[in-house]
Amino acid sequence: MAKKVKKKTTNSFTKFIVWFWILFASGIAMVALIFLSASWGLFGKLPSYEYLENPQTNLASQIISSDGNLLGKFYLDDNRTAVKFEELPDNLVNALIATEDARFQDHSGIDARGTVRAFAYLGSKGGASTISQQLARQLFVGVRSRNKFETIQQKIKEWVLAIRLERSYTKEEIISMYFNIYDFGNNADGIRSAARIYFGKEPKDLKIEESAMLVGMFKNSSLFNPMRREEMVKNRRDVVLAQMAKYDYITEVEKDSLQAMKMDINYNPETHSVGLATYFRMYLQRFMKDWISKNPKPSIGDEPDKYNLYLDGLKIYTTIDSKMQANAEEAVNEHMANLQAEFFHQNTPDRNKTAPFLDITPEETKGIMERAMKLSDRWRVLKSQGKSEKEIRESFDKKTEMTVFDWKSPTKEKDTILTPRDSIRYYKTFLRTAMMSMEPQTGHVKAWVGGINYRHFQYDNVIQGSRQAGSTFKPFVYAAAIDQLRLSPCETRPDTQYCIEAGKHGNMEPWCPRNASLRYSGNSYSLKKALANSVNTITAQLIDEVGPKSVVSMVRNLGLTGDILEVPSIALGALDVNVYELVGAYGAFANQGVYVKPVMVTRIENKDGTVLYEYVPETKDVLSKDVSYAILDLLKGVTQGGSGTRLRTTGANKWRREYDEIITGYPYKLTNPIAGKTGTTQNNSDGWFMGMVPNLVTGVWVGGEDRSVHFKSITYGQGASMALPIWGLYMTKNYADEELGISKEDFEKPSNMSIEIDCNKFTEGIKEDNNSEDDLEDLDF
Template sequence: MAKVIKKKTTNSFSKFILWFWVLFASGIALVALIFLSASWGLFGELPPYEYLENPQTNLASQIISSDGNLLGKFYLDDNRTDVKFEDLPENLVNTLIASEDIRFMDHSGIDARGTLRAFAYLGSKGGASTISQQLARQLFVGVRSRNKFETIQQKIKEWVLAIRLERSYTKEEIISMYLNIYDFGNNADGIRSAARIYFGKEPKDLKVEESAMLVGMLQNSSLFNPLRREELTLNKRNVVLGQMAKYDYITEAEKDSLQATKMDINFNPENHREGLATYFRMYLQRFMKGWIDKNPKPAIGDERDRYNLYLDGLKIYTTIDSKMQANAEEAVNEHMTKLQAEFFNQNTTVRNPTTPFSDITPEETNSIMERAMKNSERWRIMSDAGKSEKEIRESFSKKTEMTVFDWKSPTKEKDTILTPLDSIRYYKTFLRTAMMSMEPQTGHVKAWVGGINYKHFQYDNVIQGARQAGSTFKPFVYAAAIDQLRLSPCETRPDTQYCIEAGKHGNMEAWCPRNSDLKYSGTSYTLKRALANSVNTVTAQLIDEVGPKSVVSMVRNLGLNGDVPEVPSIALGTLDVNVYEMVGAYGAFANQGVYVKPVMVTRIENKDGTVLYEYVPETKDVLSKDVSYAILDLLKGVTQGGSGTRLRTTGYNKWRPEYDEIITGYPYELTNPIAGKTGTTQNNSDGWFMGMVPNLVTGVWVGGEERAVHFKSITYGQGASMALPIWGLYMKKNYAMEELGISKEDFVKPEDMSIEIDCDKFTKELRQNNDVEDDLEDLDF
């Protein structure tokens, strides 16, 4: 009986073993079949092997400053810039592995232990997605479906793709691809954007606790967002730090210390309307679109394609210096805040019933408002939507909630309720500015500020805006006269009424210009003193002697491309010019008479580093060395005894105390040689200052959007009050940074200087020549 029982037990055990192997083999076969089915596309189309070997991601184009910093990017949806594995900090890689996939270096795409654990506990003790699987989902699978059957299909595809990725790439490449592809929110696409936006630094500089926060966001960047859910994100960061301690990447003591720290968020938004050099970036966008139109990609087969500024990851190397750009923007902000406060003080409705406009009729005011309304975005959008003109006009009178610009707010914005028409008038009250700084020897533009705030004032006054040059045009007249007549800056001309009769130089009527104070001193001025004090009568005499045609020819060669009529009145700066052209033209004076066209882009590369474009300088010899140096000598007189002397002094220029603070003096105290020229146009509508040191030429303009928006008196309305302070603040900041190398030396005098600039020596020689002439007259031949 016992033997029978033993036989049955043996048979039962054998069957169990048999069925076990059958089921085990069937399970393996089933898994293999599932993988094969997935690879055959039965669970949905998989990307081809070629795509796996070179997965395409949208890469933002980078704008790189001359000192190697990132100024900004061009992108549509993905603000992404790839970072190589060797540029990732070790603490970030360790944090990622400890938190997401501790056996990452040992598996081949699927973590078997983790998968079995997930099945056994139905995911209650964590999922089993490896870094490779997560990358596969990011690149090829997409957002997880809520349908359970589709979720299973997606998971199977992830397994297959993860294994393929492991075969195609190294572990290091997979880690860098994963961190580069992830969307961290707030336009932070990829680890480089995330490090810059959340902490204001490059990935290689991330601290352990910062890496832990970013890795914590990988689970769900919308949920664990430090800007919206600070406490939740902090807790998640601390969980990640706990994982690092668990796997011995940090000690328990380090964990406790780091978990006790706060998240030191340094939010630096990266978008097209904020950040450094916004106006320049928008100019660059237009430049790049023009370049792309003219430079298609190399032929591929029979097809030709164009570069995409927003997707192709181009690297655009610019001449802008990030430190000088920051100094320029700070100088504009400091001065314009106070200047605008004084403008508001002087243009209340009590003091000026037509505020913000002055010296115009109600009909002219209505014309300005009508034109602004029809040119507005609201009018365009409603018109495109098929709205009638009556409906559009009515909408401009309905009050609405809006965010407007405000100098007093820390964010430069405030929420208010206005009608769209009132908002137009409100924005007309703001003074605008433009500033450009250039290295004259190379033409490299170092700083570019097109306005006071790009988000609210998108018109770029550096290159789009053209306004009357005023007295900043006079050096061109002096240059033509010195060049053709070989005049010395020590030559004299009387300050008396001077008229050029009708028809002499093509002018229709007689032209008798007056000085700004409407007076004539009756004394003689040297050319140097006349330019320093902007004596109009002397400038009129010079253009009469040399002729307007010569002046026009010269300014054309100096890069002024606008409409320049050949009439005497151009001598006083009646033509419209922009800051970009004026800086280029003045650069020739500092560059020994050689005009160098301003350049902003030196090189363009594709994402692989292949050079697509390199700049070739455009130059032209316009003046001789001695003439250009004579002009510099004249312009140095402006800052030694003319309207630019406040750059040298610590005198006082008190502003209204009721507006936050008082400026107690000119805070520049510059002692080095400076060549410069102020300019003020009729009714104080435009204030200019052009300033030069040997290796930097900078132009500044300040004025209203409308010429009818201006100060009443020249005290505040002149170029020395409106524009010069920006130049002074900017240069003081530059000189505080010795690494910038801004010159404090004098301009180099030509060895063969043939024009006498020493007035004492000139006067002595003139007297000697006059004595000889008198002796000759006494002789009886």
């Protein structure tokens, strides 16, 4: 009997062993079959090997300044810029591995120990997703389903794809792809955007505690949002630091010290309406769309044949200098805030019943408001929704909550309740501005400010808006006269009433321009002093001598493209120009008579660094060296004893001292050679200043959106008061940074100068008008 029991026990053990191996083999076969089924696409289509080796992620196009800084990006949903592994600091990589996948270097996509632990404890002691699996989910699988069966399918696909990723990429490449693909919230797509937005720095400069915070956000960036739940994010950061200490990436002492630190967020939002050079970026967007339409993309198979500005990760290298751009924006903000305060003071309801409009009838005011309503987004949207005109008009008189622009607020915004009609009138009260700065020898535009605030005033006055040039056009008349008649800047003309008869130069009626002072001194002025003080009567004599046709021909060669009538009145600036073209034209004076078309983009590359576009300069010889230098000599007189003297000193006039002290708070006390020209149009509607040093030409315009929005008196309304201070502030800031290399030298004089500019040889017979108002701008009446 004993032998029979032993035999039965042996048979039972043998069967157990057999069944064990059968079940084990079946399990292995089942797992293998599941993986094979997944790879065959039975659980859903998987990406091809070709796509796997080149996963397509949306990359924002970068706008890069001439000094190598990032000005901004073009993107739709993904503000992402790829970063290589070498650009990631060790503490960031260590924080990720310690927190998300401690055995990352030892597995091939699936962590067996972690998977067994997750099954054994049903996930209560942590999940088993490796970095490779999480990357696979981000790239190819998508958001986890709530359906358990679909969740299992997704998990299996992640396993298969994780193994494929490990075969296709190095560990370093997987790490960098993982950091680049993740959405950190607040438009921070990828680690580079996250580092810049949350800490204002590049990833390579992240500190340990900053890296720990960003890695902590991998758990759930929507939940762990530092801008909403700072304490929760700090706690999560401390968990990451504890993990780094656990795996010996930092010491316990370092961990305790870092966990004791407060969160130090330096929030720098990246959107299209905030940040540096917003107006320039919007111009660049139009430039790029035009370039893309004319330059097809080499396509393979079903790929699109056009570049996508928002997805293809283009690199756009621009001429803008980030420091000079910042100086320009600061100068605009500082002066315009003060100027606007004075404008508000002069246009209170008790001082001006039609504020902000001046000297117009109720009917004219109604017409302005009517046009503004019909051009508004509200009118366009409601009309597209099928609303009747009556309904649309009624909507403009219903009060609503809104955020409006406000100079006094630190954020330049305030919340208020207004009717849309009142908000239109409110925005009409703000003076607008435009400024562009260019290197005349290359045409490289260094700074571009199209307005006071892009978020609220999106019209770009640098290139979209054209306004009357006023006296800034006079140097072109003088240049034509000196060029064709070989006049010297020291030659004289009398300041007496001067008329050009009807029909002589195409004018329909006699033209008899007056000076701003409404008087004629009867004295003779040198051309240099006449231009410095913007004497209209002498400019009229010059255009009569040389003819409007010659002047128009010359300015066409200098890049002015608008409608310019060949009539005498253009001599006083009775034509519309924009800042972009006027700066380009003045650049020829500083570049020895050679016009160089302004350029903003020097090179475009694709995401792999292949050059797609390189700029070729467009130049034209327009004036001889001696003529252009003679004009510079004339224009230097403007800042030495004319309407631009404010750049040197406050001067003697009481009104000017008051303006400098109250509105600008300066003089600027610039002592280096400066060529410049102020400009003011009728009723003080437009104020201009064009300023030049040897390697920088800058134009500034200030005025209202409507010509009826202006200062009542010339004290505040002339170019020397509205526009010149911005130039003075800007150049003062530029000179404070010697690395910018802005010249303080004099303009280069031609070695064979054929035009006499030494006025000591022309002094006989010249009687100076000692009663002239040197700062008063002569206008086109």
